[in-house]
Amino acid sequence: MTVTGERPEILVGDVDFNRRDHPDRPLRPIPPGRDHFADQWRHMREYMFGEWIDVDKEVEPNTITRLRDDYFWQADEHMIGVVDAFERLGFEQGRALFEQALTQGIDTLDDPPQEFVELFEHLDTLGDRFDLVAAERGRMLAMASTKAATTIIQGWAFYETAMTGDISAATGATGRFADGAGAVDARDRQPGVTTQVG
Numbered sequence: 150m151t152v153t154g155e156r157p158e159i160l161v162g163d164v165d166f167n168r169r170d171h172p173d174r175p176l177r178p179i180p181p182g183r184d185h186f187a188d189q190w191r192h193m194r195e196y197m198f199g200e201w202i203d204v205d206k207e208v209e210p211n212t213i214t215r216l217r218d219d220y221f222w223q224a225d226e227h228m229i230g231v232v233d234a235f236e237r238l239g240f241e242q243g244r245a246l247f248e249q250a251l252t253q254g255i256d257t258l259d260d261p262p263q264e265f266v267e268l269f270e271h272l273d274t275l276g277d278r279f280d281l282v283a284a285e286r287g288r289m290l291a292m293a294s295t296k297a298a299t300t301i302i303q304g305w306a307f308y309e310t311a312m313t314g315d316i317s318a319a320t321g322a323t324g325r326f327a328d329g330a331g332a333v334d335a336r337d338r339q340p341g342v343t344t345q346v347g
Contacts, residue, residue: 159181163177164177165222168220177218177222230263231265234264246261
């Protein structure tokens with residue numbers, strides 16, 4: 150991320166486009182709200198990197214940071230229709246149908262929304278870059294991970310979800326976690342299956 154303290158004026162027409170369709174357009178600036186480090190991370194940054202770098206120093210713009218800034222504006226065109234379907238169906242019903250399609254297959258839905266059908270057609274089409282042998286090798290390595298390694302990965306994922314503003318906001322919007330003991334994950338509406346947080 151590029152942090153310079155500069156706040157250029159941002160016009161919607163300058164940022165609302167798909168980079169793939171417009172590769173020659175100028176790189177977009179970092180979106181407002183993305184150009185700061187969360188205070189919650191400062192202690193960890195100081196602990197991990199304080200002996201080597203000034204953790205409060207602003208990041209100087211470079212090619213990599215500018216590309217990342219631009220990427221923050223990029224929409225997921227395959228999910229835009231799915232979001233529209235969620236709004237049309239209602240989030241509870243939309244999520245239930247979507248999770249059924251994910252876990253049991255789109256064919257198990259009686260009357261799937263067209264947006265879901267289009268998304269799953271895209272997901273089921275493997276690109277030339279996808280290497281099934283390498284993917285299987287990665288899956289086997291992940292399955293063979295030690296409990297300690299798995300716990301570290303899960304702990305980091307939970308910590309980042311809790312501590313990163315945009316991730317925690319998005320996760321919170323799904324209703325996956327809730328305050329209070331015995332909070333039930335919306336997917337797990339089975340007797341005795343709960344996700345407890347806090």
